[in-house]
Amino acid sequence: MSPSTPPFALARFRAGDDIRLGLVAGERIRPLPPEELGAASLNAFLAAPDWDRIRALCAMVDGWRPLAEATLTAPVEPRQVVQTGANYRTHVIDLVMAGRADDGRPEAEVREEVGRMMDARRAHGEPYFFIGLPACVVGDDVPLALPAYSDQHDWELELAVVIGREAFRVSREDALSHVAGYTIVNDITTRDRVFRTDAGGLGADWYRSKNAPGFLPTGPLLVPAPFVDPADLAVRLELNGDVMQDASTTDLLFDVPALIAGASWNMPLLPGDLLLTGSPAGNGAHWGRLLRPGDVMVGSIEGLGSQTVRCIAEDDRPR
Template identity: 70%
Template structure:
């Protein structure tokens, strides 16, 4: 077991971890140490109830992080898994300006006579108009797809078009229902990292193109939402609208951007997502993925690939891809 807090700059963060063969438990990381925490330390029966009281509830854990007792374990001796257990996962599509422009250029029709630069200019105008006049585009993910990076990413054998999408994820604090932009950030408990894995050739229905996208098949295979390993308290992330994201594939940088390229910022996303259904404590709201996906690089995930996704101040996750074993 080789857990590490590399890239984590917060004084403390929440995790879920396993020591040996034991079941995962909630834990508090401070530096290179971790300790189990329960209802007594949380001041709440479980994690989601604790998050419902954020940001004030974080003060309880500040005192725990300063304790000097025998409850601490070396972080390197445990395995970290997904730090949250969301009831809902909301995802944001087409929310990085450069990402969408790249996708338009990469996916242009073969019989489109327009030069690439003209296509890019058209896509840029479309995105700028959407930012001025449009609203965020949301779809639903399955909480069952949320796993830690301690679990290998099994690439389903029904496709060879599995792609990566590194994303900043908001962890919801107090329930948010029909909130406005001005008060939206009051409902953020913290942030974590998610790799929103996508099977590209299943996103659009070939048998009925008029129906549009099929996010269920394209994004919700087992383990397709590697999450964490840290849940970083919102008070420790001063500028969520300007964080650097980087994803490497076998050591080569594929995605390198900042959240300043978001088409709709975090207040707009939280407010928009809360209009028709309450966002519940512990829920995940993914904010979109920047440019640099495999479809643009012409390189999809293969057996043995290793992805490292890092977001400034939130640490990093390492996801290993393995081919699905044949059942034939």
């Protein structure tokens, strides 16, 4: 775990052919059975999380083992995954600048103009949402098998909200009371499948570009909401040791309360669901360097630890 590991967190770990819920405290982990959790399942607990109960279990003497000996997997079991696009101010400005036609104006002048547009969107606009498949949620114990139909697979490190009690048409002011915790997600995207060339002006094809097996590496920790200020977190991704994304959630156009309020308007957000908040500047398309077999990504978010995702060729995936 990174130096920003919280006082305690939840995780799920492999025990033979089973996956069990665990309590993580420092560099230790112990099983967390339903009778200690106080609920029949993780999602049932998240519907009304009693973090004081879990904190008290950290004082127990028995059952602990070194965290390094455990194989952690995705810490959540969402029924829905709601994703947010174009939500970091600097990232959107970079995208607009990359696609603009040269009109002779200095770059700084154009960036300032686009920045004003983003500020107006933040003040008067609405978040942009789309849906991911829960089946794509995996832990970083599962290697990322890069599909052979493309060589344009990309990373997008994101802060993910884990919903607690059900949220349906909630206000911005009440939104954070529906958050159980936070985790890390790397939203993998196949760039040449985002826009179709055979369907006119139908727009982005998020199903094909973002929903291959393992395209949502998640975790390894579910950190309780009381330990996290989502408004000011460092977000950092390294590829083979080189820093590619290095930003802060202070750059979000729509903050976590605004996202929860907006996403809950159409459909109830359920306990354990994931709400991704968008990815900052610095993905592979920006650098002109997309994912290859053998790549290792380390994504970290302040207070949430870090995840390691290892890329392999599709033909090398475990059977």
